[in-house]
Amino acid sequence: MTTATEPAAVIVLAAGAGTRMRSRTPKILHTLGGISMIGHALNTARSINPHHLVAVVRHQRDIVAAHILDHDPEVLIADQDEIPGTGRAAECGLTTLAEAGTPATSGTVVVTYGDVPLLTGDLLAQLVTEHEHQGNAVTVLSAVVEDPTGYGRILRSPDGSEVTGIVEHKDADEAQRSIREINSGIYAFDAGVLASALQEVSTENAQGEKYLTDVLQIARADGGRVAAVITEDHWQVEGANDRVQLAALGKELNRRTVENAMRAGTTVIDPDTTWIDATVTLAEDTTVLPGTQLHGATQIGRGAVVGPDTTLTDVIIGEDATVTRTHGRGAQIAEGATVGPYSYLRPGTVLGAGGKIGAFYETKNVTIGAGSKLSHLGYAGDADIGENTNIGCGNITANYDGQAKHRTVIGDHVRTSSNTVFVAPVEVADGAYTGAGAIIRKDVPPGALAITVAPQRNMEGWVKRKRPGTGSAEAAEQATQAQTDQSAGE
Numbered sequence: 058m059t060t061a062t063e064p065a066a067v068i069v070l071a072a073g074a075g076t077r078m079r080s081r082t083p084k085i086l087h088t089l090g091g092i093s094m095i096g097h098a099l100n101t102a103r104s105i106n107p108h109h110l111v112a113v114v115r116h117q118r119d120i121v122a123a124h125i126l127d128h129d130p131e132v133l134i135a136d137q138d139e140i141p142g143t144g145r146a147a148e149c150g151l152t153t154l155a156e157a158g159t160p161a162t163s164g165t166v167v168v169t170y171g172d173v174p175l176l177t178g179d180l181l182a183q184l185v186t187e188h189e190h191q192g193n194a195v196t197v198l199s200a201v202v203e204d205p206t207g208y209g210r211i212l213r214s215p216d217g218s219e220v221t222g223i224v225e226h227k228d229a230d231e232a233q234r235s236i237r238e239i240n241s242g243i244y245a246f247d248a249g250v251l252a253s254a255l256q257e258v259s260t261e262n263a264q265g266e267k268y269l270t271d272v273l274q275i276a277r278a279d280g281g282r283v284a285a286v287i288t289e290d291h292w293q294v295e296g297a298n299d300r301v302q303l304a305a306l307g308k309e310l311n312r313r314t315v316e317n318a319m320r321a322g323t324t325v326i327d328p329d330t331t332w333i334d335a336t337v338t339l340a341e342d343t344t345v346l347p348g349t350q351l352h353g354a355t356q357i358g359r360g361a362v363v364g365p366d367t368t369l370t371d372v373i374i375g376e377d378a379t380v381t382r383t384h385g386r387g388a389q390i391a392e393g394a395t396v397g398p399y400s401y402l403r404p405g406t407v408l409g410a411g412g413k414i415g416a417f418y419e420t421k422n423v424t425i426g427a428g429s430k431l432s433h434l435g436y437a438g439d440a441d442i443g444e445n446t447n448i449g450c451g452n453i454t455a456n457y458d459g460q461a462k463h464r465t466v467i468g469d470h471v472r473t474s475s476n477t478v479f480v481a482p483v484e485v486a487d488g489a490y491t492g493a494g495a496i497i498r499k500d501v502p503p504g505a506l507a508i509t510v511a512p513q514r515n516m517e518g519w520v521k522r523k524r525p526g527t528g529s530a531e532a533a534e535q536a537t538q539a540q541t542d543q544s545a546g547e
Contacts, residue, residue: 062189065109065164065248067102068150071095071125071171072115072137077299083117085171086124087297089307090314091334091352094297095121096128097174103129104178105185107167109159111135111150133157142266143168143242148255161248165189168269169243172296175310176243180293184286188245194281195250195273197223198243200291208239209270211285220283223270238287241294244269250276310335318345323357326364340376358392372402375410388420391427409444423454426469438462439481443469449491451476468503 075084085095092100095112102110110129114121115137122134135153137146147168154161165185169176180198188196197220199211205226210233212222223240224233254275260267273283288294297303314335315328322341325331332350333339339357346364351357355369358376363369365382372385375392383397387404390396393411400414405422408414412425415432423437426444431437435448439456441464442448452473454465463481467473471485474493479485485501492508501507520533 062165062185063106063108064167064185064245065107065161066111066150066154067105067107067109067167067169068111068113068135068147069095069098069102069169069171070143070146070150071098071112071121072146073172074116075172075298078297078303079299083121084297085121087300087303089174089297089303090310091336092174093124093128094174094303095125095171097335098169098171098176099125099129099132101176101178101181102167102169105167105182108164109133109154109157109161111153112171113137113146113150113153140260140267141264142260143269144255144258144267144271147251147269148267151252151255162252164248166246166248166251167244168246170296172298173241173243173294174297174306175292175295175313177293180288180290181243184243184245187284187286191284192282193245193284194247194276194279195220195283196245197273197283197285198241198288198294199238199285200241200288200294201237202239202291203237205234205237205239209242210234210236211238211240212236213238213285218284220273220285221277223273238285239294240270241288242269243294244272246272247281250279250281254279367397403438437465440465440467440479442467443471443487445469446471447473449473449475449477449493452478454479454481456481 071085078084086093111133112125113135125132133153135150137149184198207226209223209225214221254272257275258267258271277283292309297306311332314333315325318339319325323339324344327347330347331345334352337351337355340359342360343357344362348366349364350368353371356373360377361374362379367383370386373389377393378390379395381397383400385402388402388406390408391410394408396414399417401419403421406420407424409427411428413430417434418431419436421438423440425442428445429442431448434451436453438454439462440454455478456462465479465481466484468487470488473491476494477491478496480498483497486503488504489501490506495507495509520530524530
């Protein structure tokens with residue numbers, strides 16, 4: 058995305074403590090749609106291609122700064138000092154730019170916030186474009202809301218073309234409180250006007266803070282034009298100060314994400330029970346069934362069907378695959394494969410084309426070849442399974458010896474019977490079979506049948522001796538008597 062003139066800088070204010078969140082995690086690091094609030098803010102700021110992007114931090118500084126740089130290594134970190142207020146935060150941002158050798162002395166400087174996650178690049182670009190086309194000193198982003206209680210009100214000139222001031226709710230008179238146009242706190246400034254005005258802003262007020270809103274009055278007094286860009290989409294300027302507001306924003310973001318997915322060609326059967334992170338990729342003609350959550354870097358291929366009641370994180374699903382009632386993370390499922398129901402895919406699971414991981418199966422760090430099937434009731438961990446192999450019911454790879462993990466290798470066209478245990482490290486070659494209940498401790502050569510032979514021993518009268526008086530003992534005694542009676546009758 059580009060604007061008529063790319064802004065000189067965007068300063069993202071991210072220094073607040075966010076105490077109402079009541080969390081050990083800094084407020085702006087709380088996530089929605091798979092991305093932290095500050096991550097959303099940085100993505101939006103970056104989308105309008107500023108020459109420089111600055112984040113102003115203070116509360117839990119090291120944690121916040123590390124997260125920001127991990128998300129976007131090109132961000133300049135500015136530290137707000139002990140002087141409170143949004144005006145001081147913006148001033149610290151300008152100081153950091155100057156110290157970096159790139160002072161914002163001309164052009165447009167945008168100031169936005171790290172806790173306004175639904176703000177879009179399109180709206181921010183519109184703010185910059187109108188600011189520059191009108192030659193404003195300051196342009197504020199405003200919104201018209203049904204209930205403006207608690208917000209600063211935008212005061213306008215009689216013809217409505219200019220902003221004459223902003224009055225806080227607590228300071229507004231009855232007429233001003235009836236105004237529904239509110240201040241978002243997001244601005245586009247002429248860089249020179251901002252730098253000059255901030256030198257005049259003082260902390261001589263009830264809160265002892267340096268307010269960014271004071272710049273508007275100073276700019277007008279110096280003959281500059283102050284205007285506003287109104288958005289009717291109030292969600293774009295909503296911030297999250299507590300978990301209730303965070304949940305509301307998360308729900309709205311998800312609604313938009315799901316709607317965008319449907320418009321792009323995904324069938325979502327029940328949008329109300331479907332959660333899709335903003336980082337998820339869905340191809341056309343995918344189907345998402347009710348109760349499904351798609352997180353992280355999950356990718357769903359064309360024609361795939363996911364759900365119901367499925368949660369996937371960082372899972373890649375190929376075309377025409379089916380994943381039903383499954384919990385998975387860090388797995389890859391190739392085209393035409395089927396998974397579930399009630400499967401648990403742990404990281405490192407790779408299922409080949411046309412393969413199957415069936416009901417009540419857990420997999421971890423396992424590669425399963427094309428056309429191979431792990432149908433039900435088993436565990437496959439630290440294993441390589443070839444193509445067109447069928448793993449029987451109840452099979453497990455015993456991969457841990459108490460100190461280290463070991464790998465099981467099973468070849469192509471292998472057939473394993475029910476309740477086979479592979480004691481790793483062990484290899485079963487191509488075309489081999491195992492018998493029911495086999496415990497495989499040694500390598501199996503190609504085409505061999507591996508069985509574990511143990512003679513069955515019946516200990517007559519054991520229940521009567523060891524479990525007298527139980528239901529089993531009574532049933533056994535009756536059955537024994539019946540057999541005796543039958544023999545006597547013969």
